[in-house]
């Protein structure tokens with residue numbers, strides 16, 4: 303498993319020896335994120351930004367204990383068994399896989415693979431079977447068990463560009479698709495393509511250490527295309543061949 307190759311979510315990541323399905327035909331863009339774990343300090347500013355940007359329900363401690371958490375992005379902590387004081391932080395969000403296990407099991411096609419590689423969740427199509435959450439190996443899908451409340455004046459903080467989800471609907475990281483759409487409109491009005499760095503999801507915008515980089519893998523000059531050539535690059539559970547579009551750069555620890 304450790305020798306499983308990096309399988310980018312582009313046609314280059316497909317091999318007829320191990321893939322049944324043909325590659326997706328991405329038109330123009332294939333959005334992806336690179337997470338440098340050497341830079342992540344576990345401050346969780348990205349998580350707070352994601353909550354604010356995407357109108358995520360604040361469920362409270364009791365509901366968290368019941369497993370009803372709604373965070374689209376979580377910071378996972380891993381101790382080094384050789385030195386318990388040493389910790390690695392791993393930001394985990396929807397991996398926007400090219401071969402997404404969630405998409406194949408939904409009876410109503412609510413998880414939809416866009417032509418730009420995004421794993422979109424169509425809220426008004428979702429009937430809440432939760433098969434997708436069951437089949438997601440990364441456990442990043444969140445189900446609304448309740449209609450979460452924003453009593454005044456908290457309702458004033460809701461982002462008007464993002465739908466407030468209701469009870470019975472599955473949700474998860476969208477790579478801040480509302481920001482991608484606005485960049486599309488600006489580029490279309492100026493009759494040009496979206497430039498590298500023009501779209502920045504809320505998490506990447508807020509990260510104080512620059513651990514998160516967002517862009518299109520269809521552009522060979524983009525920062526993400528350059529970063530995934532780093533020998534530290536790997537995909538979480540890449541051996542499942544889901545071809546995640548979130549590619550991590552390993553934290554390298556030198557023992558003295």
Ligand code: SF4
Nearest residue numbers: 342343345346348509
């Ligand atoms: S904001 Fe950046 S440094 Fe802080 S937890 Fe998120 S990814 Fe890590």
